[in-house]
Amino acid sequence: MDTPKNTSSTLLERVRTHRLTTTFTLLATLSVGILAGSILTRNVSGKEQSEVNSTDAKPLVIPSPVALSNGFSQIVKQVGPAVVNINTEELPKPSSNKRRRGGQRLPQPSDPNGGGDDDSQQSPGDMQDFFNRFFGGGQGGDDSDGGAAGERRALGSGFIVDPRGYIITNNHVVDKADKIYVKLSTDPDGGPGDEGRPATVIGVDKDTDIAVIKIDTKEPLPTIKLGNSDGAQVGDWVLAIGSPFALSKTVTAGIISAKNRSIDEPSPNGVSQTQFQRFIQTDAAINPGNSGGPLVDMAGQVVGMNTAIYTQSMGSQGVGFAMPANIIASVYNMLIGPEHKVVRGSIGIQFQVAQSSAVNRVYGFSSGVIVGVVTPNGGAAKAGIQAGDVIVSIDGRNIKDGDDLVNDISARHVGSTVKLGYLRDGKQNTANVTIGDRAKTYADITGQPDDTSTPQETDAGEGKLGITVSAIPASLSSKVGIKGGVIVTNVRPGSFADEIGLGKGTIITAINRKPVTDETSYRAIVSTLKSKDDVVFVIQSPIQKNLNSYVGGTLP
Template identity: 75%
Template sequence: MEMNTPKKTLREAIRNRRLTTSFAVLATLSVGILAGSVLTRTVSGKEVQAVDSSDARPITIPSPVTLSNGFSQIVKQVGPAVVNINTESLPKESTTKTPRKRGQITPNPGQGDDDSQQKQGDMQDFFNRFFGGQGGQGGGDDDSDGGGDRRALGSGFIVDSRGYIITNNHVVDKADRIFVKLSSDPDGGPGDEGHPAKVIGVDKDTDIAVIKIDTKEPLPTIKLGNSDGAQVGDWVLALGSPFSLSKTVTAGIVSAKNRSIDEPGPNGAAQSQFQKFIQTDAAINPGNSGGPLVDMAGQVIGMNTAIYTQSMGSQGVGFAMPSNVIASVYNMLIGPEHKVIRGSIGIQFQPAISSAVQRMYGFESGVMVSTVTPGAGAAKAGLQPNDIIVSIEGRKIKDGDDLVADISARKVGSVVKLGYLRDGKQSTANVTIGDRAKLYANLNSGDDSDNDAKQEPDAGQGKLGITVSAVPSPLATKLGLKGGVVVTSVRPGSFADDISLGKGLIITAINKKPVTDEASYRAIVAGLKSGEDVVFVVRFPNDSSRGNSFLGGTLP
């Protein structure tokens, strides 16, 4: 026991010595840190004051240098003709209030045609959603039955020194007061809205409006160019007043041409056949609407109209109405009637037809007629459903857009020579152009019918993936059918599903063979072979005004 005592004492001494050393090191570090902080605070200010900067040279601002920048030269040239447009909608009493979903585009149940009906209300809501005003205000909504004034903001450009200005219809739509601020006007405070303006004319189909302000002095103008000359990849500038920031310029390129932006209907038809846009990645934001899109020649090739966005801001996908369309509409709006008159031959057609349908009916390009309006030019000239219009005045027609553009631009009362195919034989007809608006003012879009038919297995389940049944008598009478079968179910992933042959559609023919009943349907289907083109002629049960539609594909 006595011999262990010194060892224990020695061990404790070593441990105590280690602890003492550690504490000493920590204390030294702490003192160093504190001293460093104190010294730094104490010395830094005095040291800076003591620095000699007598050898420092002052910065001098050089004389202005004009760089070889084409953008700035174009802005100087066209900027004075770009205006800011403010609108005010006064509160109105409303006895009925129909709820609407803002920004929603409802598919049009009508056929694509040279005269198809357009439901502009929801498209207008779409434009209002993105360009109507700041913070959700304005935008032409007329569903308010109380509250304060509603204000909206947009842009425009002067094309006539006497005060004629082009902008979007959705900028001035439903506005009670319109004010224009010129680029030369000072930025005033509240109450300094600008020059009062009046509407000369509007065209909802293209979302174009012409307004005018009174002026004592000639105003600076901007020149419209030929939008057909614009090429994908060309530089362009967008001018306007995004988010109330007037005189804003953004740069980009032409991203695409002939772009449709509205959702297609069930048959693939766009809601408005007269809205084919130039797409650009030049930043376009709320308030830019109605401003010009100019090329490197300083000419307007488009009018900023809409954007694709998920954030209410620019995501590099903007759309401008081509200047060639603007010029044509403007010339009609400033005319005595202040409205756009478009020609029509009184037909409807299916705009999107598969290659299988073209092979089956023996044509490469053209328009297959679905319905013919009684009393219109086409009907009087003898055109019938299933005729294929292939030429206008000897010129081949590429597609429905080509037909619409040609016919709508012709003068009402004029006669046009159409070439068409019927049962594979070439024929011609002289068709008188009518007024599209008048021809289709009273078209009935049809109403829904109860077509829930009893589902029974049939020969098409294996090959086509569908079941069918007889067309109910009331529905057949409503559609004027003497036969046919109605699709009662569609197997997901089947051939029918792939070509959009949906439940409820009525099959009236397969590969040019009439389907009169279930027996004839089964007989035709039984003869179909893998690798063969199969084309269905169908009718839509909820639209009696719509004629034949054609769906087809190659049977797997």
């Protein structure tokens, strides 16, 4: 019974021994194979490298720069230094804060300076909201003036037209801005806190959405020339230069797609309103941040200023609009004048913008304008023009339509006289009409103040210093032992006064060494202050007699 057990044990030992031997044999064979393969591969690779002859291969050579036929790069080099980046800051304001100059657009009457009939009044701000949606504030915040809103920053572009620092941009780029900064193409990009050079507004024209701003400079700045936009043709190549989405020095190319485009958003009744905005349309890519930048032709001259886009995506879809250079030049020349505003002529009528050809046939004229409303005390009313008359000529020149009439009348000097030819009951008549100020005529029609004039401040320091003041209460005056001075009742956040630490409840007894005895003397002193002036206040402690302190700074 033991023999089988021994035989089985011996067999098992043999199997184990053979298995180990086989395993080691296989491992040794694989190792030899891998080693041989490596040696053979290395030998083959080395053989290939040594036997391939590449002496006939020529090294690559970078050619010298060449000027391409389109000349885009030369134009950019020529005009690029004159294109600037503009960023603005709007400080938080209380909801009761009055709207200041440069605010929303007012509705415009439909006279030779308004364009439609009396029912075509646009609600205030419709057109400005249209621009703001794409450009004026797209980089941060909403358009709310509520007290809960924080600082709002916006981005735009502009171009230098005078080496002394005068820059043209869009009104909606600087509209509502408390601080405006400009960066030249040569300025470093910098980081947070390096906004650029401070700029001041010289003048704005809301009707054309044009603004002129200025930066101080010790050296002449590079400029760009304005061309004649009347000579621009549909199909001409153009370049748009600006800072879309904060990407400065961006250039896009396209063609002039159309001219004399009106892009007004209609009022609730569907009638277009703005009269002085006839744009060049282009397919050059224009995006938020391009607004205010130049549209340049192949001669390196500005034919337009990029202003708005039609889009459903907040980006370019190939339909952009630029204000023509000829309009820009006319407005600029008025804004840099002594009054820093645009004055347009008016004869005081309203008319329908578009009318059926049947109207022309029934009333017996092929071109001209039917008077809808005559403004009382306006030039037309005083000359005997009546509703229903058809104006057909100006100083003997036949007019085509309402746009033709508007352009002619608005360009004339206030106080000058024009000879109008008109039809009444089919009979030809003439009248000498005195040109009036459109802004004043408009104010008479709407009952709203002339928005082109500088508003009078109820407190002279509110605009310059950012504070309102009042007389010191008798109880406080006796407590601190002073007979004169004023007390600060409100400080606007982010204003000059706020930045230098002039707080609410502060008692001011002198400014720049001139005594402040009451509100009248305070306003008289403040009215003489200018930008860049040093301003020092003598402050009386409200809790301790004869304790004065001095607070000052430099006006922005």
